[in-house]
Amino acid sequence: MVASENLAGGEPARQEQKTHKAGRFAPSPTGDLHLGNLRTAILAEAWARATGRRFLLRVEDLDRVRSGSTERQLEQLTALGITWDEEPLIQSTRGQAHDDVLKRLMDGGYLFECYCSRKDIREASSAPHAIPGHYPGTCLHLSDDEREERRVFLASQGRVPALRLNAPAASWQVHDELHGDFEGPVDHVVLRRNDGAIAYNLAVVVDDAFQGVDQVVRGDDLLMQSPAQSCLASLLGYAEPVYVHVPLAINANGARLAKRDGAVTLPDLEDLGYGTTDVVRWISNSLGVLSGPPPENTKDLLALLDEKTLRAMPTKPWIIEAIHR
Numbered sequence: 001m002v003a004s005e006n007l008a009g010g011e012p013a014r015q016e017q018k019t020h021k022a023g024r025f026a027p028s029p030t031g032d033l034h035l036g037n038l039r040t041a042i043l044a045e046a047w048a049r050a051t052g053r054r055f056l057l058r059v060e061d062l063d064r065v066r067s068g069s070t071e072r073q074l075e076q077l078t079a080l081g082i083t084w085d086e087e088p089l090i091q092s093t094r095g096q097a098h099d100d101v102l103k104r105l106m107d108g109g110y111l112f113e114c115y116c117s118r119k120d121i122r123e124a125s126s127a128p129h130a131i132p133g134h135y136p137g138t139c140l141h142l143s144d145d146e147r148e149e150r151r152v153f154l155a156s157q158g159r160v161p162a163l164r165l166n167a168p169a170a171s172w173q174v175h176d177e178l179h180g181d182f183e184g185p186v187d188h189v190v191l192r193r194n195d196g197a198i199a200y201n202l203a204v205v206v207d208d209a210f211q212g213v214d215q216v217v218r219g220d221d222l223l224m225q226s227p228a229q230s231c232l233a234s235l236l237g238y239a240e241p242v243y244v245h246v247p248l249a250i251n252a253n254g255a256r257l258a259k260r261d262g263a264v265t266l267p268d269l270e271d272l273g274y275g276t277t278d279v280v281r282w283i284s285n286s287l288g289v290l291s292g293p294p295p296e297n298t299k300d301l302l303a304l305l306d307e308k309t310l311r312a313m314p315t316k317p318w319i320i321e322a323i324h325r
Helices: 010-015 035-050 069-080 091-107 118-125 144-156 200-211 220-235 266-271 276-286 298-304 307-311
Strands: 022-025 054-059 111-114 162-165 171-176 180-185 190-192 213-219 242-246
Touching (some): 022 035, 035 213, 035 307, 069 276, 091 162, 091 200, 180 220, 200 213
16 A cells, blocks of 8 residues: 655645644635535534634636636635635646646656547446546556557647556555545546646645645545545655545435526525525534524534534535525
């Protein structure tokens, strides 16, 4: 499980391990935040505050950004009463740091070129013994001639190869505050996409280290990605974070909550006459915080969410029925 060496050095390893540890909320500006996002934001702040950490915000704007979404999301978090301890970090300003780490990985032999299309990966992943959702290793052991042939073909289409992690371990164990110790396979995740853009799995690890984040609270749909991300952090010489993968909000049909499910964002709820107090109380009820008077705002809810209460929170999805007047 343990990588035999790491690539400590460079800007992240020098500066990132700050004295005061931190938790964070890191939304992508793809539209208004829905109730599930807002619940995760409250939980991220609650876990940070309850465990004596700073609470930070990062805008992960490397992909699928909708104009004006960053500003609206910050306004919605502020309206709900979420507070953070530093100016939000805009991920797209970190391009040079991401590129520097990518070069370190390349120089260390921890990257390989991938020429596969999504169709190629989908078909190979359906083969017997393939790990569902993981890259099957198609391009990992190509010959030099095979690589050159594929590079030429991609260049003729105006594309470059993706760069994937040549994983230094087959599996990796992480600790999750709700799920306990979790060991899973380390995927050969994409670190630079075939359009040349830095991928999420690299940026999230580098920027968590930069911000001193050692506690990652996020949806439990990302639990399976944590072994690869924690392994990458170790390889780069960063402290590996503790995770808190919280349940998702889903609709009555069991699908992830989305805009199509009706009034699930603050602006839409306000149009129906619901306010932030209603939202805080719904989230409070979903967490089993039922004793005493219901909280009026996020500050009141955070006061109820001590570490013991957080560790006892439900791990089943939050089912949200259609909201209407």
